[in-house]
């Protein structure tokens with residue numbers, strides 16, 4: 001006997017398969033209708049798996065405040081930054097680097113790179129921010145309540161130049177390697193990894209492509225995905241499907257704000 005949620009998921013997946021092939025928008029709409037249930041399900045699972053959250057955090061707070069004071073900003077919350085920082089720290093004794101997909105201005109990269117070597121991939125590294133996203137000023141203003149409208153971003157720099165300036169200031173420059181390219185294609189070039197952090201395209205198909213990266217993660221490593229929330233139903237759907245496909249190989253999910261992660265057994 002299927003539970004109510006399982007029935008809904010079955011319908012959802014059935015419709016999604018049909019619509020996904022040529023119309024991402026319609027399928028996204030279906031996910032929006034049903035994603036609350038999936039979200040609730042994964043959140044309930046996540047609640048059973050509380051991460052160790054009371055870790056000594058003076059170093060993290062110092063780093064976070066330093067970046068804030070220098071107007072180095074990104075698209076993750078303080079809680080998410082803290083989770084990335086401690087997850088990366090937990091991988092310290094592991095030889096394999098961390099792979100980040102989606103660096104933007106290099107903010108999340110800094111928290112990953114404090115204790116580990118990070119290989120980060122972004123398809124807009126060679127673009128200037130204004131060209132990559134003409135609405136960025138408005139976007140930043142909304143996201144950061146005007147306070148960050150004058151974030152330390154210089155229009156003439158490419159995203160990679162902005163990243164490098166940020167990484168030098170934060171003292172993590174030597175720990176970061178970059179690839180400018182498409183996530184899907186870059187996967188083949190990647191070494192084995194202790195952790196993969198995904199924060200690039202947010203549609204179902206792109207997140208689904210994460211499987212190529214998942215296969216790189218060593219035992220006891222971590223896979224973390226950002227924007228697991230109702231605003232990006234494609235992420236919820238793809239993460240949920242990922243979870244169903246790989247359940248036996250995963251511990252978790254764990255969740256803080258809209259960062260969801262699993263430990264690889």
Ligand SMILES: C[S@@+](CC[C@H](N)C(=O)[O-])C[C@H]1O[C@@H](n2cnc3c(N)ncnc32)[C@H](O)[C@@H]1O
Nearest residue numbers: 074075102104107108122123124182183200201
């Ligand atoms: C949401 S931003 C990343 C924010 C960053 N993690 C932070 O918190 O500061 C997404 C980034 O992913 C990059 N991106 C989007 N689609 C991509 C793709 N298919 N391959 C590689 N990078 C991609 C974009 O250029 C953008 O810089």
